[in-house]
Amino acid sequence: MTDTAQQLPALDEYVDMPKLLQITGHTFPSQDSLKWFIRQHRDDLADAGAVINITGRLRFHPGRFQQAAVEICRRVAKKSA
Numbered sequence: 001m002t003d004t005a006q007q008l009p010a011l012d013e014y015v016d017m018p019k020l021l022q023i024t025g026h027t028f029p030s031q032d033s034l035k036w037f038i039r040q041h042r043d044d045l046a047d048a049g050a051v052i053n054i055t056g057r058l059r060f061h062p063g064r065f066q067q068a069a070v071e072i073c074r075r076v077a078k079k080s081a
Helices: 017-024 031-047 062-080
Strands: 051-054 057-060
Touching: 017 031, 017 057, 017 062, 031 051, 031 062
Parallel strands: none
Antiparallel strands: 051 057
């Protein structure tokens, strides 16, 4: 395993999409808006340890997801300015 993998949270800290939507509903008001964001930024989210794939199902680390989302949106804002 790499150093990055050793710094990842425990598996039981990852949640499914409905739980993530409950946590991030103030920013992503629908499951479709959350899915769109994940599709557009999946690589960045994975690099941040915010999303993992377990047997074909995505699981999310709420804290890392929110941090990664802020960073991604900051970068997007800089590009569109």
